[in-house]
Amino acid sequence: xxxxxxxxxxxxxxxxxxxxxxxxxxxxxxxxxxxxxxxxxxxxxxxxxxxxxxxxxxxxxxxxxxxxxxxxxxxxxxxxxxxxxxxxxxxxxxxxxxxxxxxxxxxxxxxxxxxxxxxxxxxxxxxxxxxxxxxxxxxxxxxxxxxxxxxxxxxxxxxxxxxxxxxxxxxxxxxxxxxxxxxxxxxxxxxxxxxxxxxxxxxxxxxxxxxxxxxxxxxxxxxxxxxxxxxxxxxxxxxxxxxxxxxxxxxxxxxxxxxxxxxxxxxxxxxxxxxxxxxxxxxxxxxxxxxxxxxxxxxxxxxxxxxxxxxxxxxxxxxxxxxxxxxxxxxxxxxxxxxxxxxxxxxxxxxxxxxxxxxxxxxxxxxxxxxxxxxxxxxxxxxxxxxxxxxxxxxxxxxxxxxxxxxxxxxxxxxxxxxxxxxxxxxxxxxxxxxxxxxxxxxxxxxxxxxxxxxxxxxxxxxxxxxxxxxxxxxxxxxxxxxxxxxxxxxxxxxxxxxxxxxxxxxxxxxxxxxxxxxxxxxxxxxxxxxxxxxxxxxxxxxxxxxxxxxxxxxxxxxxxxxxxxxxxxxxxxxxxxxxxxxxxxxxxxxxx
Numbered sequence: 001x002x003x004x005x006x007x008x009x010x011x012x013x014x015x016x017x018x019x020x021x022x023x024x025x026x027x028x029x030x031x032x033x034x035x036x037x038x039x040x041x042x043x044x045x046x047x048x049x050x051x052x053x054x055x056x057x058x059x060x061x062x063x064x065x066x067x068x069x070x071x072x073x074x075x076x077x078x079x080x081x082x083x084x085x086x087x088x089x090x091x092x093x094x095x096x097x098x099x100x101x102x103x104x105x106x107x108x109x110x111x112x113x114x115x116x117x118x119x120x121x122x123x124x125x126x127x128x129x130x131x132x133x134x135x136x137x138x139x140x141x142x143x144x145x146x147x148x149x150x151x152x153x154x155x156x157x158x159x160x161x162x163x164x165x166x167x168x169x170x171x172x173x174x175x176x177x178x179x180x181x182x183x184x185x186x187x188x189x190x191x192x193x194x195x196x197x198x199x200x201x202x203x204x205x206x207x208x209x210x211x212x213x214x215x216x217x218x219x220x221x222x223x224x225x226x227x228x229x230x231x232x233x234x235x236x237x238x239x240x241x242x243x244x245x246x247x248x249x250x251x252x253x254x255x256x257x258x259x260x261x262x263x264x265x266x267x268x269x270x271x272x273x274x275x276x277x278x279x280x281x282x283x284x285x286x287x288x289x290x291x292x293x294x295x296x297x298x299x300x301x302x303x304x305x306x307x308x309x310x311x312x313x314x315x316x317x318x319x320x321x322x323x324x325x326x327x328x329x330x331x332x333x334x335x336x337x338x339x340x341x342x343x344x345x346x347x348x349x350x351x352x353x354x355x356x357x358x359x360x361x362x363x364x365x366x367x368x369x370x371x372x373x374x375x376x377x378x379x380x381x382x383x384x385x386x387x388x389x390x391x392x393x394x395x396x397x398x399x400x401x402x403x404x405x406x407x408x409x410x411x412x413x414x415x416x417x418x419x420x421x422x423x424x425x426x427x428x429x430x431x432x433x434x435x436x437x438x439x440x441x442x443x444x445x446x447x448x449x450x451x452x453x454x455x456x457x458x459x460x461x462x463x464x465x466x467x468x469x470x471x472x473x474x475x476x477x478x479x480x481x482x483x484x485x486x487x488x489x490x491x492x493x494x495x496x497x498x499x500x501x502x503x504x505x506x507x508x509x510x511x512x513x514x515x516x517x518x519x520x521x522x523x524x525x526x527x528x529x530x531x532x533x534x535x536x537x538x539x540x541x542x543x544x545x546x547x548x549x550x551x552x553x554x555x556x557x558x559x560x561x562x563x564x565x566x567x568x569x570x571x572x573x574x575x576x577x578x579x580x581x582x583x584x585x586x587x588x589x590x591x592x593x
Contacts, residue, residue, distance in 0.1 A: 006195040014188050014212070014244045018042040018089075019219030021049045021066050027219065027241050028072040032079050034257035037243065038195070040080065041187040042069060042089035043217045047499060048570070050181075051323055051430040051562040053093040054156050064095035065102075065178075073176070074106050081114055086175060088166055088191055090182040094156060096120055097447070099178050117169035117448040119179030124157040124320065124437070131441060138322065138435040142500060142554055152324040152433065159437055160319045162285030164200065165444035165455045166190025172448050181321065185284050188213030192246045193286075200286075200458050204467075207289035207311025208250025214282065214289075215254055215272050215306070216242040222254060222272040224262035226572075228492035228579060235261035251307045253299055264302040267492060267509065270546050274505025276496045278552045279541045280469070281312070283319075285439065286458055288312035292469040294545055310467030313460045318442060322433035326563050327363055328399040330426025331390035332406050337416040338373075341385045344414040345369045348387060351413055355405050362399070364392035366565045386420070390565040392429060400425040432560025434499040472544035477519040478512050478586040483593065487529075488579020490589055491517060495574035500557045500564075502571035504578065507548035513589040514547035520583075521549055529581045530574075 006012070015037040017027040021044045031037060044066045057064035069091035080087055092099045100118040107114055124131065128147075132138070138147035147154070161179065163186035169177040171194055182190075192198070192209040215222050222242045224233040240260025245253040254269050256262060273291065280292035288311060295308035336344045349367050353359050370386040377383040389406070393399050403423030410417050439457035446453045490513055495504045506521060508514040527534035539552040557564045557571060568574070587593050 009248060011245045011247050012039065012192060012195040013037045014039040014041060014191055014216070014246060015241065016041045016043060016187070016216040016219055017072065017241055018044055019217065019221060020044060020046055021052065021068065023219055025068060025071060029075045031241055031257070032076045032083070032085060034260065037085055039191045040076070040085050040087045041191070042072070042091055043184050043187055044069065044089070044091045045093060045181060047321055047432055047497070048561040050093065050156055050158065050321055054323060054430070057094055062098055065093045065099035066091035069099070070102055070106060073103060074110070077107060077114065078110055078112055081112060081175060086170060086177070086191065088177045088187050090179050090187065092118065092178045092180045094123070094180065096178050096180045100447070103176060103178070114175040115173050115448060117172065117174035117177045117446055119161065119165045119169060119177065119182065119444055119446055121165070121442060121444040122158045122161050122179070122181040124159055125154065128154060128157055131437065134441070136437055136441065138320065138433070138437070141434045141436070147322070147433065147435070152431070154322050154433075155325050155430070157320060157322045159442050160285055160321070161442070161444055162186050162314070162458060163190025163193060164286065164458065165446055167194040168453055168455050169446045169448060170194040172446065172453065174448055183284055184217040185210040185213030186286060188216065188244060188246070189284070189286050196248050201313070201461060201464070203287055203311035203313060203464060204309065205250035206287040208252060208306065208309040209246055210282065210284050210287055210289040210311070211273070211291070211294060211306055211309050212244040212246055212252040212254070215269055216244050218272060218275060220262060221275065222269055223256050223264050224268050226494070227263070227268050227271050228488060228494070228575070229267065232265070232267070233263045237261045250309060251305070254304045254306065255302055264304050266296055266298050266304055269296060269304045270507055270548065271492060271494045273546060274494045274507065274548055274550055276498055277503055277505070277550060278498070278539070280543055283315060285314055285318045287314055290467045290469070292543060292545055293467055295470065296546070308470065312467060313464050314439070314458055316438060316460050317436035318439050318457065320435045320437050322435060323562070324431040324433050326429040326431035326559060327392040327394050328396045328426055329390065329392040329429045329563070329565070330399045330402045330424065331388065331565070332403050332423060333420040334387040334389070334406070335416070335418045335420060336385045336387055336414065337383045341371065341373060342369070345387050348409070348414050349389065351409055352389065352406060355408065356402065362391040362393040364565070366390040368567070370567070388567065392565070402426065429559070429563035431563045432499045470545045474518070474544060475511055475515050477515045478588045481587045482584040483587050483590055484582060484584055485590070486579060487581050487583050487585070488576070490585055490591070491579065493575025493579055495571050497557055497561050497570040498552075500555055500560050502553045502556045502574060504551040504553065504574050505548055506575070506578065507546055509547070510589065511547065514544070516586055516589055518542060518549060523551070526551060530578060
């Protein structure tokens with residue numbers, strides 16, 4: 001059992017070793033051994049991960065948690081106990097008790113005796129009918145349809161839990177805390193609240209911790225990973241994972257261990273701040289953090305300071321991730337080569353659907369021609385274009401025969417026929433259903449030393465003062481001579497998935513460049529630039545304190561990552577796609593001119 005106790009007047013150093021299921025396995029060991037830390041966190045639960053864990057649990061009911069977390073704990077458990085480092089993670093997924101039991105087995109094998117706490121209360125599968133009778137309709141946040149009206153078949157349903165269960169588990173002496181759908185930022189809010197003894201209505205302090213939690217939740221994405229201006233990053237070898245040094249007032253410094261690759265700067269931190277967000281009011285189960293109050297500055301090399309964050313009480317609801325069994329889906333990509341690409345695409349698609357019974361045979365049919373071919377190609381590969389054909393349907397047998405029909409055309413269709421991968425029978429699509437539930441129905445259950453402690457959800461506080469956005473003086477939009485070049489030579493972007501929607505954040509490095517950005521990049525202009533997504537409804541928000549605008553694009557990912565038919569179902573490439581668009585930029589804001 002660890003002996004380190006919180007020091008309420010000192011900073012707490014919280015490190016995050018994982019941004020997703022599959023992140024660098026050695027990151028936990030690197031953080032524990034690379035320098036001083038107080039808390040080691042791991043965030044594994046993207047919406048797609050819950051679908052993956054469900055598939056695992058269907059095959060082996062005793063699983064449903066993140067197995068790589070066990071390997072990481074086997075490497076660092078002893079050292080964490082020796083150094084007094086607490087471990088907090090949502091790796092429990094769909095079976096936190098199962099994960100806790102496996103951790104106890106590992107500890108016994110290693111001859112260790114940690115106190116392990118398990119947090120439950122997020123799993124609503126067994127309560128859906130009861131909650132619907134109590135008036136919870138689980139209305140889809142985008143489609144505005146009630147769950148019952150959709151005739152859906154839920155296979156998992158998990159409410160997002162806040163950090164107060166974590167704080168209680170740590171107060172009970174836990175060395176390792178594991179839970180199910182603990183909200184990403186809660187992994188930092190809970191330990192910080194415990195360390196400093198914050199109250200549940202310390203809105204500004206909690207908001208500061210929530211912002212720090214959002215910054216480090218995706219691991220190396222805050223330390224130079226996925227960062228637009230790649231030339232600024234000294235090295236992409238052994239990129240360091242992020243640390244948040246949090247102070248008693250809720251301010252923080254984002255940094256990384258010395259001697260690691262990557263970069264921590266105002267802009268790498270902004271990149272993560274703008275990831276998977278919507279409007280400036282960032283909602284968590286513990287607090288609503290106002291991103292339009294963030295003050296961000298460079299304190300020193302690889303040290304970025306976050307101050308001034310204001311917070312509102314959380315809403316009366318919390319998010320619920322319901323996954324429904326959807327249609328079956330299958331897809332294949334055909335290589336089209338050389339001349340007459342569009343004709344070849346039409347010949348192939350017409351023949352394929354004719355052999356399948358005609359267009360409209362499947363519930364969903366998607367044909368996408370991807371032109372990567374070059375005129376007068378210098379290599380075989382430069383002559384390639386790609387035709388991606390995807391189908392979805394409730395009939396598993398029909399979907400299973402889809403790719404076999406493609407293979408049957410191999411010697412009877414276009415010249416140069418080949419595919420990028422062998423045929424498959426396809427598989428079920430898991431449909432994401434984002435919704436809300438009243439927090440009055442959510443109670444966290446902490447299981448530690450065969451004792452159960454409960455923690456109620458934080459309720460709204462109408463009497464709390466309303467924060468005011470930070471006033472930012474923005475200069476007039478620059479005029480004068482322009483140069484034609486890619487937008488990304490001046491502006492950075494970050495994009496990602498939010499269920500069936502996507503966000504696209506764009507920011508500038510100078511107030512003058514932001515003045516141009518906010519005037520130029522309207523919703524209409526974005527649709528003009530990215531014509532292939534122009535049919536989708538878009539919301540636009542400004543973050544003047546971050547010199548940024550953010551677009552929230554509804555429905556672009558269909559029914560969510562696990563059921564999307566897009567080539568990039570997580571919208572990771574959307575920002576870089578925009579940066580490649582050539583526009584007229586004022587010469588005065590272009591670096592080096």
